Each structure stands twice: as structure tokens, then as C-alpha cells.
Amino acid sequence: MEKRRAFLENTLFFGxxxxxxxxxxxxxxxxxxxxxAGFFVAFVAARPARWLHRRWRLPQRGCQTALTALLYLGLGAAIWYFGARLVVSLGSIFSSLPGFxxxxxxxxxxxxxxxLLGFIEGFSPGAPVYWEDFFALAGGSIDACLQKLSAWAMGAVTRLAAALPAVFLWCSVAVISGLFFAADYRGITRFFARCTPPRLAQVLYLVKDCVQRSALQMAKSYLILMAVTFAELAAGFWLLGIAHPVxxxxxxxxVDLLPIxxxxxxxVPWAAFLLxxxxxxxxxxxxxxxxxxSMVRSLLEPKVLGNQVGLHPLVALSSAYLGGAVLGFWGIFLGPLGAIVAQDLIAHGVIRLPGRVREARRRGRADREGRGEKPAKGG
Incomplete structure (x- = not known):
């Protein structure tokens, strides 16, 4: 009964x-x-600032604030340049859909x-009449959908312009808070550390180290796979005579970076259109x-991800699916990261699975019997 009650209490607690x-x-x-977002940018700038402080004895607070400002400037320039090009390109594509x-x-x-009508007429002479009406209706539906899609895309520019004040406010708060976090990063982190219970603080530090290490490993894995795919595509497009192969x-x-x-x-649509x-x-x-x-990717991905991250492919697929179902697009990336953190917490004994607990008890009992000790009461 005590074991059942403990199991129910743990289940309710974790639920x-x-x-x-x-x-x-x-x-x-x-x-x-x-x-x-501001704290994350300050956190990214913290390690280079510590390195500059140890290397050249520069003030760490000033280095971290300057690096945070440089990160914001770089992100803003990249978003402005690539975002503007993306908006212009998507606008031209959607506006030309009906003509295409x-x-x-x-x-x-x-x-x-x-x-198809000639093929059907060979089996049933009267059937093509009905199929002609079907194809006419389908063609009109496709044309109407493309017209609506083009109108929606053009109206998205107006909606984007209406959302600019909220986006500007969000960016302003993120930039100002990031600079404030960077100016007193050590004091803020120490304050939160003092307000956190020691046991929870130990778990949070473990999670932070695991997330930092796993995120870098996942980024490295996907960059390796992206580089291999890019080389294959560039060589294939060049051999096929595609314009602008690189x-x-x-x-x-x-596009291949997106898991879905x-x-x-x-x-596949390109090949189907050509055929x-x-x-x-x-x-x-x-x-x-x-x-x-696809064959090279299926052979390399388990090995690259397994070597870098140490996560089973089935666990990675399941966690990406569940993360996407619960959190949307970003859950596709956060799901495997959460599975890696859970795996690390299990390895460090923070999360104890029932099988691991029973195995530890059996090992402890065997060790005590080997030393000639009496088993504990209730054990």
C-alpha cells in the first residue's frame, strides 16, 4: 500500500x-x-565577455554590454536585409500565381x-461527358483558390503594416531589457540563485548545462547534414543543367532544415511538374x-545525431511530433531538446524511473549481503 500511495503521489506531482x-x-x-529574449541575448554574450575579461583584463560588464549591443545590431541588420528580400520575393511570387x-x-x-478522356472512352464511350463537367468544375475551383490566395497574400502586407507598432514595442522591450540584463548580469543571476532552493538550483544548473551543450550539438549536427545536402544538390543541379545551381x-x-x-x-513537385x-x-x-x-540522409542522420546528441532516432521522432502537436512549429525543435534534458536528468539520478529504483535497491541489498550486513527493516 505504501508503494502504491507513493506511486500515486509521484504521478500526481509530476502531472x-x-x-x-x-x-x-x-x-x-x-x-x-x-x-x-533580452535575457537570452545577454546570456549568449556572457561567455565571450568572460573570455575577454580573463584574456585582456577588460571590464566584464562593459564587454558584455558592448557585445549585447553588437548582437542586436547584427540581428537587426540581418532581419532587415533578408526580411525585406523575403517579403518582396513572396509578394512577387503570390501576385504572379494566377498568371503562372x-x-x-x-x-x-x-x-x-x-x-484521360481518351483513355476512359476506350472502356466506356458515354463516360467522358461526365468527366468533362468534373474537370471544368475542378479547373474553376483551382483558379478561384489561386485568386483568393493571391488576394490574401497582397492583404498580408496591410496586416503586417498594422502589426508594426506591436512588433516595434516588442523589439524595443527586448533590446532595452537585454542591455539592462547585460549591464548587471552577475548580480541578477546571483539574486535569482539566492531566491531558489538549493536542490532546485542544482537541478536548474544541470538543465542549463544540458540545454547549452545539447543545443550546440544539435546545431552542429544539422549544419553537417545541411552541408552534405547542399553539396549533393549543387552537384546534381550542375549536372542536370539547372540555372543558378549554387x-x-x-x-x-x-528548406531541408525544417523537419516536416x-x-x-x-x-518532388518539381519532378512531377517536369514529368x-x-x-x-x-x-x-x-x-x-x-x-x-533521401537515401544518403537516412544513412547519415541517425549516425550524426547519435554521435553528437546521443538520442535514439525513434525518441527524436516521437519528441518532435509531440512537441509540434503541443507547442506548434517551435515544438518540433524544443521536443527533442526536452527529451535530451530528460535523458540527462535520468542519467544523473534527478529523475528516477521505477525500474532504475528497483535495480538500485537490489544492488544495494547485494552489496550489504556481500559485506555480511543485516538487511534493513522493511528492505
Whole structure:
């Protein structure tokens, strides 16, 4: 009965902690996000500032504040440059969708319709009449959807302009709080350390070290996989005679970083379009390139991630799926990171699994019996 009661108490405790954590993520995280972003930037600048202080005896507070300001300037310049180019590119793409459909997709669907109707007429002479109405309705629906998509994209510019004051306020709070955090980083962290119980502080330090180490390892793993994919794509596009092979390979390699999409989100529709448009040779070669890249990725990814992170591929897939289902897009990355932290906490004995506890008790009992000690009461 005591074991059952202890099990129920532990289950209720961890369930309550998990529920409070999810509520905090959904309610408090959006409110505190600019402050957390500022603290994260100050945290990133802390280690280089300590190195400069030890290396050249420069004041650590001034170094950290200057590095934080430089990080903000670099991030702002990158977001401004690439964001502006992305908005312009997406605007031109969405605005040209109806014309692209009318010039490229509609003739292709018309040829496919003629071939399919001729194929069906060989089996049932009266059936093509009904299929013609179906294809006409489907073509009108596709055209209407593209028109709505283009109008939505053009209206997104207006919505973005309306959201600029809130974005400016968020960025201002993040920048100012980051500079304040950097100016008194040691004092703020020591204050929170004094306010935290020793046992919890020890766990938080362990989690911080694990997250810092695991994030760097995951970034290194994905950069290695991205570099391999980029090299394969650049070589394949060059051999296939694709215009601007390096730029196209870099774009597809960036898409490959997203766990849900991958290279198939670009290469598979591209190959299908080439096959349906009559360019069978290039379409088959594009499909072969995707097959080679997928095979190399499936062989390298478990080994690279296993060597860098030490997480089982099934656990990584499950945690990415659950993280995405609970937290959305960012949960795809936070889920595996949380699994790595949990694995590290289990290894350090902070989280004790029932099987590990029973095994530790059996080992302790065997050690006591080996030393000739009497077993403890109730053990």
C-alpha cells in the first residue's frame, strides 16, 4: 500500500508540474517573451565577455554590454536585409500565381484531361461527358483558390503594416531589457540563485548545462547534414543543367532544415511538374536526385545525431511530433531538446524511473549481503 500511495503521489506531482508548465508556456511565455529574449541575448554574450575579461583584463560588464549591443545590431541588420528580400520575393511570387496557372498549369491540365478522356472512352464511350463537367468544375475551383490566395497574400502586407507598432514595442522591450540584463548580469543571476532552493538550483544548473551543450550539438549536427545536402544538390543541379545551381541548392538546403518539409517539399513537385509537362528525361533525373539525397540522409542522420546528441532516432521522432502537436512549429525543435534534458536528468539520478529504483535497491541489498550486513527493516 505504501508503494502504491507513493506511486500515486509521484504521478500526481509530476502531472501537476507538467500541467503548470504547459499553462506557463501558453499564457506566460507570450507575455514574458521580450524579457526572455533580452535575457537570452545577454546570456549568449556572457561567455565571450568572460573570455575577454580573463584574456585582456577588460571590464566584464562593459564587454558584455558592448557585445549585447553588437548582437542586436547584427540581428537587426540581418532581419532587415533578408526580411525585406523575403517579403518582396513572396509578394512577387503570390501576385504572379494566377498568371503562372494560366500560362503553365492550365495547358498541362488540359493535355492531361484530353489523355484521360481518351483513355476512359476506350472502356466506356458515354463516360467522358461526365468527366468533362468534373474537370471544368475542378479547373474553376483551382483558379478561384489561386485568386483568393493571391488576394490574401497582397492583404498580408496591410496586416503586417498594422502589426508594426506591436512588433516595434516588442523589439524595443527586448533590446532595452537585454542591455539592462547585460549591464548587471552577475548580480541578477546571483539574486535569482539566492531566491531558489538549493536542490532546485542544482537541478536548474544541470538543465542549463544540458540545454547549452545539447543545443550546440544539435546545431552542429544539422549544419553537417545541411552541408552534405547542399553539396549533393549543387552537384546534381550542375549536372542536370539547372540555372543558378549554387543558389537553388542553398535555398533547397535551407528548406531541408525544417523537419516536416525536407528536400521532398521542393524536388518532388518539381519532378512531377517536369514529368507532366512532357520533360520526361529531366523529371526522371530530378526524381533520381531526390532518391539519392533521401537515401544518403537516412544513412547519415541517425549516425550524426547519435554521435553528437546521443538520442535514439525513434525518441527524436516521437519528441518532435509531440512537441509540434503541443507547442506548434517551435515544438518540433524544443521536443527533442526536452527529451535530451530528460535523458540527462535520468542519467544523473534527478529523475528516477521505477525500474532504475528497483535495480538500485537490489544492488544495494547485494552489496550489504556481500559485506555480511543485516538487511534493513522493511528492505
Amino acid at each position: 501537476l508540474v507538467l500541467a503548470l508548465g504547459l499553462l506557463g508556456v501558453h499564457w506566460l511565455l507570450p507575455l514574458l517573451s521580450p524579457l526572455l 496557372y494560366a500560362q503553365e498549369i492550365a495547358p498541362l491540365l488540359s493535355r492531361f484531361q484530353e489523355w 543558389s537553388m541548392a542553398l535555398l533547397v538546403a535551407f 518539409l525536407g528536400t521532398g517539399a521542393v524536388l 507532366l509537362s512532357g520533360n520526361t528525361g529531366l523529371g526522371l533525373q530530378m526524381a533520381l536526385l531526390y532518391a539519392v539525397i
